[in-house]
Amino acid sequence: xxxxxxxxxxxxxxxxxxxxxxxxxxxxxxxxxxxxxxxxxxxxxxxxxxxxxxxxxxxxxxxxxxxxxxxxxxxxxxxxxxxxxxxxxxxxxxxxxxxxxxxxxxxxxxx
Amino acid sequence: xxxxxxxxxxxxxxxxxxxxxxxxxxxxxxxxxxxxxxxxxxxxxxxxxxxxxxxxxxxxxxxxxxxxxxxxxxxxxxxxxxxxxxxxxxxxxxxxxxxxxxxxxxxxxxxxxxxxxxxxxxxxxxxxxxxxxxxxxxxxxxxxxxxxxxxxx
Numbered sequence: 001x002x003x004x005x006x007x008x009x010x011x012x013x014x015x016x017x018x019x020x021x022x023x024x025x026x027x028x029x030x031x032x033x034x035x036x037x038x039x040x041x042x043x044x045x046x047x048x049x050x051x052x053x054x055x056x057x058x059x060x061x062x063x064x065x066x067x068x069x070x071x072x073x074x075x076x077x078x079x080x081x082x083x084x085x086x087x088x089x090x091x092x093x094x095x096x097x098x099x100x101x102x103x104x105x106x107x108x109x110x111x
Numbered sequence: 112x113x114x115x116x117x118x119x120x121x122x123x124x125x126x127x128x129x130x131x132x133x134x135x136x137x138x139x140x141x142x143x144x145x146x147x148x149x150x151x152x153x154x155x156x157x158x159x160x161x162x163x164x165x166x167x168x169x170x171x172x173x174x175x176x177x178x179x180x181x182x183x184x185x186x187x188x189x190x191x192x193x194x195x196x197x198x199x200x201x202x203x204x205x206x207x208x209x210x211x212x213x214x215x216x217x218x219x220x221x222x223x224x225x226x227x228x229x230x231x232x233x234x235x236x237x238x239x240x241x242x243x244x245x246x247x248x249x250x251x252x253x254x255x256x257x258x259x260x261x262x263x264x
Contacts, residue, residue: 073146076138076141076146076147077146079134080134080146080151080155083127083131083134083155083158084158086162087158087161087162087165090120090124090162090165090166091161091165094165
């Protein structure tokens with residue numbers, strides 16, 4: 001189980017690395033938003049996998065190794081992260097939409 | 112206008128809000144043996160109201176949590192916290208010594224239960240205050256300027 005989790009972790013990290021250039025370079029704002037959203041979705045799985053790895057190594061305080069009940073701790077965090085990620089994406093999209101509309105209104109008014 | 116948005120977002124947001132609020136209560140209740148507690152639960156609860164305001168506009172969000180209600184809940188949480196602490200004082204213990212809430216000659220089991228209820232009680236107080244404060248902060252920052260639509264634009 002341990003090797004499978006490490007392999008999944010590495011695969012997801014590679015996935016994050018492949019979208020990272022898109023998040024940095026753009027070229028449009030929507031590219032960046034989509035890339036950040038993809039990274040956020042991957043982070044949710046990453047948090048869950050880190051929880052399983054931590055359980056397998058018994059690094060959580062007071063817990064014996066391979067006590068999978070303890071991974072619920074990290075699943076709670078992953079769930080909260082996914083909620084915040086969803087709301088953050090909507091907030092950024094609202095901002096971009098409003099800004100574009102305002103800019104269009106200013107240019108239309110000036111012309 | 113705020114209703115120019117995608118129906119997908121409106122539908123998902125409407126369906127997600129009760130689950131976010133339920134999850135906030137879960138986080139509140141599991142503060143002892145998991146991540147979370149009053150503060151985190153309050154922030155998650157407030158995020159559901161923020162989501163409403165983002166998707167349905169400033170006015171609809173404020174209607175879900177009117178100013179006079181959030182202004183009332185914010186000090187109410189402090190009152191809950193302080194009164195549970197003072198109740199412990201009245202029962203002959205120290206401030207926030209929850210085990211005393213069970214009474215002067217309670218069994219160990221009752222003291223244990225009282226400790227848990229006291230802890231949940233003050234966490235609920237924290238959650239009320241944090242929720243109301245977060246909502247107030249968000250709406251004060253998102254308040255539309257007189258010449259602009261803000262979130263309703």
